[in-house]
Amino acid sequence: MNIQQYMQNIGVEARKASRFMASADTNQKNIALNAIAAAILREKDTLLAANKLDLEAAKANGLEPAMLDRLTITEKSIANMAEGLNQIASLTDPIGEMSNFKYRPSGIQIGQMRVPLGVIGIIYEARPNVTVDAAGLCIKSGNAAILRGGSEAIHCNQALAKLVHEGLAAADLPTTAVQIVETTDRAAVGELITMKQYVDVIVPRGGKGLIERISNDARIPVIKHLDGNCHVYVDDDADFDKALRILENSKTQRLGTCNTTESLLIARSVAASMLPKLAAMLTSHGIEIRGCAETCALVSQATPATEEDYYTEYLAAIISCKVVSGLDEAIAHINEHSSQHTEAIVTENYTKSRRFLREVDSSSVMVNASTRFADGFEYGFGAEIGISTDKLHARGPVGLEGLTSLKYVVLGDGHVRA
Amino acid sequence: MNIQQYMQNIGVEARKASRFMASADTNQKNIALNAIAAAILREKDTLLAANKLDLEAAKANGLEPAMLDRLTITEKSIANMAEGLNQIASLTDPIGEMSNFKYRPSGIQIGQMRVPLGVIGIIYEARPNVTVDAAGLCIKSGNAAILRGGSEAIHCNQALAKLVHEGLAAADLPTTAVQIVETTDRAAVGELITMKQYVDVIVPRGGKGLIERISNDARIPVIKHLDGNCHVYVDDDADFDKALRILENSKTQRLGTCNTTESLLIARSVAASMLPKLAAMLTSHGIEIRGCAETCALVSQATPATEEDYYTEYLAAIISCKVVSGLDEAIAHINEHSSQHTEAIVTENYTKSRRFLREVDSSSVMVNASTRFADGFEYGFGAEIGISTDKLHARGPVGLEGLTSLKYVVLGDGHVRA
Structure with missing residues (x-):
């Protein structure tokens, strides 16, 4: 033929x-x-x-x-x-x-x-x-x-x-x-x-x-979309219970989907109080934690992350973690490392939620919600042919x-x- | 360097x-x-x-x-x-x-x-x-x-x-x-x-x-757009005065723009009564007419068109012309030959206007209006960076x-x- x-x-x-x-x-x-x-x-x-x-x-x-x-x-x-x-x-x-x-x-x-x-x-x-x-x-x-x-x-x-x-x-x-x-x-x-x-x-x-x-x-x-390197950022003004629930759902509900969170960012001011408990939750689900030096100092089970880790969509029981100074560094880190799929902030602060939504350059941006929601059915389209991380024409679930x-x-x- | x-x-x-x-x-x-x-x-x-x-x-x-x-x-x-x-x-x-x-x-x-x-x-x-x-x-x-x-x-x-x-x-x-x-x-x-x-x-x-x-x-x-091979179709139910005015504006207002009409289609039932007068108007503006056999029989100044003519954006004082059996043939001809820029029907018939709008696959489709309107300023955008004849993302004036x-x-x- x-x-x-x-x-x-x-x-x-x-x-x-x-x-x-x-x-x-x-x-x-x-x-x-x-x-x-x-x-x-x-x-x-x-x-x-x-x-x-x-x-x-x-x-x-x-x-x-x-x-x-x-x-x-x-x-x-x-x-x-x-x-x-x-x-x-x-x-x-x-x-x-x-x-x-x-x-x-x-x-x-x-x-x-x-x-x-x-x-x-x-x-x-x-x-x-x-x-x-x-x-x-x-x-x-x-x-x-x-x-x-x-x-x-x-x-x-x-x-x-x-x-x-x-x-x-x-x-x-x-x-x-x-x-x-x-x-x-x-x-x-x-x-x-x-x-x-x-x-x-x-x-x-x-x-x-x-x-x-x-x-x-x-x-x-x-x-098309190539990657889903999604982030959850736990802000200085995060409600701990929401952070715990959202991170658990975002990372552990399903490991192999493109809207699964692959990287956790946390504000320095709350890292000591929140990160060990968040890490314990992840560990209880069998998730391996690869973190920055500060993460490793706070979380005994964490191993050092390489720069490469922060660019990686694991689709596996691994998460990268980084302590950041606050919103500015979180946004800059996400815009540099993410695949522009889905990112969420956990915060009770009005102004910071507005800035995160405006300045994070991804196809879905969320406040106090699990990245797992990035999906045509959850968005109410009734069907989905794929997810686009490009900017021309369709963006997000299609x-x-x-x-x-x-x-x-x-x-x-x-x-x-x- | x-x-x-x-x-x-x-x-x-x-x-x-x-x-x-x-x-x-x-x-x-x-x-x-x-x-x-x-x-x-x-x-x-x-x-x-x-x-x-x-x-x-x-x-x-x-x-x-x-x-x-x-x-x-x-x-x-x-x-x-x-x-x-x-x-x-x-x-x-x-x-x-x-x-x-x-x-x-x-x-x-x-x-x-x-x-x-x-x-x-x-x-x-x-x-x-x-x-x-x-x-x-x-x-x-x-x-x-x-x-x-x-x-x-x-x-x-x-x-x-x-x-x-x-x-x-x-x-x-x-x-x-x-x-x-x-x-x-x-x-x-x-x-x-x-x-x-x-x-x-x-x-x-x-x-x-x-x-x-x-x-x-x-x-x-x-x-981008490559071509503006725009059509005016004068339907069986066209109002002659509107047809004359729209064709004159569409073809002769400016010869070199992408929204200028390059091809005239006319329904057989009104060709004998309307085409000679439309042609006289075009000739008075110095427009050369290249037409099908029926056109040439009705319009003494017309010369025979080749199939290539119907695909051509002249950007010059030339128009191609074809007598068609009616709406079906007009739509089929346009969808085959046009560059999907802008096409207009002249008709008083409600049902045919609806069919033309739905079935003609161009970035702008018009009823009883000049193709020259296809323009970002005329559409009310206040500015225009170009016109797109593609289907993904922007379509029409951008x-x-x-x-x-x-x-x-x-x-x-x-x-x-x-």
């Missing part, structure tokens, strides 16, 4: 389908989503059988346990896929929404209309649930999708694609609105991320290596709206420019 | 200044803008003398007349520069604006804060007024700017930079918030558009060739808001995730 030609064909079809999807009405899109959900529940045995083929091949190829885990689907995860689609159907349709219509002195009335981005290319690991989730979000937001999942999930993805197409057809929508790249050839990714004329945005989901490679090579805008754009609408009555 | 080192130094300083500018208060920024305006008026003789040096060198190097024209500054254009800065000072400060704060079932309150993009790299031709305009917009939007104007304007740009720095200093803002690339070495541009760690977005302003080259080579997001982003703000009271 000529990969370039194969991908170009997919691109041409996606572009055509995107025009159709852009003007599909809300009801049609919801019918498709509900029909896909029903088909997934009905064909659960087919899906489990396809997944079994993938799992057997993956085991034979020595795939590591964590990846096998993500590749595996169960009756429960199948039910979750269907439930997710029904939830997306229940969300308000963002497309066609018109806002801010104002008259200008010239007599024209100008406002904006929300429109789809067009064609979204999504590149992800061998996780069948992402196939369904991404398809659902793209359908609801009126986009066409080209999905390239990890090759280890190919059988399950093909089985899912069939059901997605069945649901699209049931709603009189083009089945080419969601296309799955069926070749496992890696050249397909290289083509996908450079065919500007057919693809409007790339969303890579997966490990840092994958995302870094894709955003370096892409010739198309990428919605839901349906992040897959849309705004165009200007001008209403006149024969008006011309003077 | 080592260009790479020179540009990296500029980048480091710009990044530092951007942190400062992000938290500069509104009053400080306005003081700087007004001070720069005053300095420009005060030093008009210095500026004219610097411009004279540039013009002499440019003439000696055989610069073409249109470029000499744009390079030239006068007492009037100096007054306009100052007036533009004072206008930017009078605009509402977009930075720090908070909106949409809502409580979630978890108890957190979530909203958004508008923040600067950071460091903006602006690459433009030898037009001194762009230096002032770009500096003003970046200062007001809390960004740091790196300006790389055409080398032919180097003396005037250096003189302007001195005045910009004087104004920044008068407001206690870092003079490095606006840096001018003082080398005329083209390698500086290559460095500017690839130093990701220091520059957040590139805005190229100038001819299509420049913009195309920059967006192909940039490793940083680019806010004012202050296009130089900003939104971050999420979460307010809690010790809340943790369940």
